[in-house]
Amino acid sequence: MSSFSDNNFVKKLGELNNTQQSIQTLSLWLIHHRKHSKTIVQVWLREMQRVRASHRLTFMYLANDVIQNSKKKGPEFTKDFATVLPDAYKFATKDAEEKVKKSVDRILGIWEERAVYSKHFIEQIRLCKPGATSVPAETDLKSQRKKKVEEYVVTLKKKGFKVQNAEKSAPPTKRKKMDEMPSLREEIEAMPKDETQVVPDAEELVKRLADLEHSASSDAAVREKIAALPPEVSDINHLSKITDKETAIKLFRQVEDACILLSEYNFRLNAELEERKQVGKILYDFLTCQKEQVVKGEEKLQESKQRLEKVGVPGISSHNDGASSTCTSKRTSVNDVADEWDFLMTAK
Numbered sequence: 001m002s003s004f005s006d007n008n009f010v011k012k013l014g015e016l017n018n019t020q021q022s023i024q025t026l027s028l029w030l031i032h033h034r035k036h037s038k039t040i041v042q043v044w045l046r047e048m049q050r051v052r053a054s055h056r057l058t059f060m061y062l063a064n065d066v067i068q069n070s071k072k073k074g075p076e077f078t079k080d081f082a083t084v085l086p087d088a089y090k091f092a093t094k095d096a097e098e099k100v101k102k103s104v105d106r107i108l109g110i111w112e113e114r115a116v117y118s119k120h121f122i123e124q125i126r127l128c129k130p131g132a133t134s135v136p137a138e139t140d141l142k143s144q145r146k147k148k149v150e151e152y153v154v155t156l157k158k159k160g161f162k163v164q165n166a167e168k169s170a171p172p173t174k175r176k177k178m179d180e181m182p183s184l185r186e187e188i189e190a191m192p193k194d195e196t197q198v199v200p201d202a203e204e205l206v207k208r209l210a211d212l213e214h215s216a217s218s219d220a221a222v223r224e225k226i227a228a229l230p231p232e233v234s235d236i237n238h239l240s241k242i243t244d245k246e247t248a249i250k251l252f253r254q255v256e257d258a259c260i261l262l263s264e265y266n267f268r269l270n271a272e273l274e275e276r277k278q279v280g281k282i283l284y285d286f287l288t289c290q291k292e293q294v295v296k297g298e299e300k301l302q303e304s305k306q307r308l309e310k311v312g313v314p315g316i317s318s319h320n321d322g323a324s325s326t327c328t329s330k331r332t333s334v335n336d337v338a339d340e341w342d343f344l345m346t347a348k
Contacts, residue, residue, distance in 0.1 A: 004033035006043055013047045018058045027065040030077075037076040045084045049091055056092045057100050063088070064107050067116060075214075079221065082117065090128040120260050205286055208279045215275070216268035225261060233258040 002008060012026050030040055048059040063081055070077040092104045105126075112122045216222070232238035233255050242248050 002029075004036050004040075006039065009040065009043050010047060013044070013059075016058060016062065018061070023058070023062050023065050026062060027069060030066050031070045031073060034070060034073060034076050037080045041077070041080040041084055045088055045091075048088060053095050054097075054100065056096070057103055060088070060092050060104055060107055064110070067111075068114070071116075078116065082121065085117075086125050086128045089125045118264070202286070205279070205282055208275075208282070212272070212276065212279065215272040216265060217272060219265075219268075222261070222265055226265065229258050229261075230254060 009030075012029065016022055016026055033040070044059065044063065048056055051059070063085075066077050067081055089104065089108070093101050096104075108122050108125060111117045112119055232241075232251060238251070242251065
């Protein structure tokens with residue numbers, strides 16, 4: 001497979017046609033070079049603006065293929081394409097035939113159905129269409145936020161998480177002080193032990209620990225967005241500075257967008273916390289099991305040593321040294337797992 005360069009990519013885009021084979025071939029080449037995803041996305045958008053209107057749909061098909069087929073490899077293209085899709089949608093639908101517009105909208109519909117991007121983000125892209133209403137009605141914005149929250153509730157419930165229904169919940173009670181609340185470690189250690197539970201699978205444990213590295217609390221992009229929110233979305237004093245309807249609508253949209261962003265992130269954090277509890281319990285059980293095996297191994301070693309000493313078997317010292325080395329190696333492995341446990345319990 002040829003190496004990546006801007007010129008190579010531009011040349012391949014020039015050779016791109018509207019056949020499935022052509023799109024998939026270039027898509028595979030781009031996914032192979034996903035470490036250049038930021039450059040790829042920028043060149044893609046630049047070249048899209050240069051081609052004739054009828055050919056821009058092919059560029060959208062290419063983006064769709066790359067975004068959907070690269071998800072298993074990593075999130076690079078999904079995130080990087082998101083930064084240019086509003087502009088790309090505007091270019092793809094500008095001066096385009098109605099058939100082309102419907103095809104582009106169909107791509108957005110697929111992303112929405114398959115949860116490639118959030119419904120809110122898809123709606124923001126659609127607002128970039130020439131002639132679209134730039135300011136959605138107040139009820140639409142509220143319904144978007146409500147739907148977004150409901151989607152995350154359904155997702156969490158499917159995964160087995162218990163989510164409290166805000167509409168049916170009891171009146172809020174006074175929160176416990178932070179120092180009175182149990183830590184994650186204490187919660188896990190207080191969980192009742194299941195005597196029938198099988199030994200946790202090491203491969204599954206490693207996979208779930210690796211998945212936690214890409215959890216909500218590690219999502220720097222979202223945290224940066226939250227940190228960059230303007231002060232007027234949270235400071236009520238800014239309401240006194242509103243002098244006209246346009247300013248009020250702008251502030252309203254900012255507040256609604258901030259609410260949707262925070263609601264989504266809070267649900268993700270809640271899901272992460274539940275996942276950390278589950279993984280922590282598995283890790284705790286795995287660690288306990290390994291420690292028990294080490295203890296049993298040392299007991300058997302001691303019994304064997306005593307029996308061999310009674311019968312006066314020669315070479316017992318070297319035999320025991322080897323066995324002790326095995327137990328020491330296993331104890332070191334258990335200590336490594338214990339270090340992973342400590343990391344999980346102290347992670348943000």
